[in-house]
Amino acid sequence: MTLPPFAAGRPLDVIGLGRLCIDLNANEIHRPMEETRTFTKYVGGSPANITIALARLGEKTGFIGRVSDDQHGRFITRYLEERGIDTSHVITDKSGSVTGLAFTEIKSPTDCSILMYRDNVADLKLEPGDIDAAYIGSAKALLVSGTALAASPSREAALKAIHVARECGTVVIFDIDYRPYTWTSREETGIYCSIAAAKSDVILGGREEFDLLDAVYETPHGDDRRTAERWLRESAGIVVVKRGGDGSTVYARDGRSWTGRTFPAQVVKTFGAGDAFAGAFIHGLLHGWDIERCQLFGSAAASIVVASHSCSDAMPTAEQIEGVIGRYANG
Ligand SMILES: Nc1ncnc2c1ncn2[C@@H]1O[C@H](COP(=O)(O)OP(=O)(O)O)[C@@H](O)[C@H]1O
Ligand SMILES: O=C(O)C[C@@H](O)[C@H](O)C(=O)COP(=O)(O)O
Numbered sequence: 001m002t003l004p005p006f007a008a009g010r011p012l013d014v015i016g017l018g019r020l021c022i023d024l025n026a027n028e029i030h031r032p033m034e035e036t037r038t039f040t041k042y043v044g045g046s047p048a049n050i051t052i053a054l055a056r057l058g059e060k061t062g063f064i065g066r067v068s069d070d071q072h073g074r075f076i077t078r079y080l081e082e083r084g085i086d087t088s089h090v091i092t093d094k095s096g097s098v099t100g101l102a103f104t105e106i107k108s109p110t111d112c113s114i115l116m117y118r119d120n121v122a123d124l125k126l127e128p129g130d131i132d133a134a135y136i137g138s139a140k141a142l143l144v145s146g147t148a149l150a151a152s153p154s155r156e157a158a159l160k161a162i163h164v165a166r167e168c169g170t171v172v173i174f175d176i177d178y179r180p181y182t183w184t185s186r187e188e189t190g191i192y193c194s195i196a197a198a199k200s201d202v203i204l205g206g207r208e209e210f211d212l213l214d215a216v217y218e219t220p221h222g223d224d225r226r227t228a229e230r231w232l233r234e235s236a237g238i239v240v241v242k243r244g245g246d247g248s249t250v251y252a253r254d255g256r257s258w259t260g261r262t263f264p265a266q267v268v269k270t271f272g273a274g275d276a277f278a279g280a281f282i283h284g285l286l287h288g289w290d291i292e293r294c295q296l297f298g299s300a301a302a303s304i305v306v307a308s309h310s311c312s313d314a315m316p317t318a319e320q321i322e323g324v325i326g327r328y329a330n331g
Contacts, residue, residue, distance in 0.1 A: 018145035019045030053279020137168035176205035272311035
């Protein structure tokens with residue numbers, strides 16, 4: 001697999017970095033948001049969701065980020081604490097920033113969209129001075145979301161965190177997590193995410209997200225292996241290309257690859273799959289599982305979350321994931 005070894009004996013397993021937001025998921029589903037009257041509030045933000053997934057699976061987790069100085073910020077911080085996630089480096093931003101909101105529209109199980117309100121959000125106020133090398137060195141892995149690179153000073157903070165992690169022997173996991181609402185251009189996304197990807201040990205992204213990075217170097221070609229080999233020539237030991245309901249393919253530096261299945265699900269909404277997959281996949285890596293099992297675990301976790309109304313709240317336990325795998329073991 002050619003991942004650097006996870007450092008043993010560290011107090012934390014994974015520290016997430018980036019977006020701590022709120023999902024407002026429509027309660028009246030199968031209609032456009034113009035006809036929605038009520039929403040259910042959940043903690044959101046992909047890196048938050050993945051960290052919550054890892055905590056749910058028993059990993060010792062922490063988070064580096066900023067929250068707004070209001071009820072939403074306190075709700076998020078309390079939610080993390082209630083799930084055993086260390087919040088010593090979750091900073092209350094005092095600049096008058098707000099919490100990012102993700103309004104989700106569920107027109108049908110396969111037609112979902114997210115309306116994001118992200119002006120003056122606290123998560124992008126993260127500063128390089130917030131990055132604590134000793135804290136990052138206390139974890140086996142650092143999970144960085146690409147959206148943390150979308151604006152300064154968060155951009156510089158995230159790049160500093162990656163640099164610090166590499167200096168500390170902390171494995172860097174980069175989830176491209178492209179959200180167009182935050183960036184000024186696709187080119188900007190490709191450039192900054194390429195910088196982060198080149199310094200990461202594990203990279204996760206969808207085909208379209210990798211196209212943004214490929215575009216920095218060549219005309220996007222949609223060839224997963226060719227894309228993965230670019231990053232495997234850099235720092236990556238593992239590249240995961242996610243393809244929605246078509247599953248995923250994982251590429252390793254030694255040339256091996258694995259194409260993973262999906263599990264049947266009564267789909268409520270399509271989003272949340274990637275975060276659930278990532279949390280369970282990373283859990284497997286931390287426990288030294290082979291890639292196939294990591295992938296299977298991730299896919300089963302995703303099938304549970306797409307069948308749920310929420311993302312964060314729905315993140316499954318290992319028992320729930322094993323239950324899905326056992327139920328469909330033969331096909
Ligand atoms: N409709 C679905 N039913 C079951 N599993 C799914 C479904 N959509 C995605 N998955 C699983 O979740 C993984 C990640 O989903 P994907 O949609 O590619 O990520 P993202 O949400 O980040 O775009 C897929 O590789 C697959 O294993
Ligand atoms: O990342 C956000 O700000 C929105 C998420 O909280 C939301 O749950 C979602 O889109 C999940 O992302 P996905 O798992 O990549 O589909």
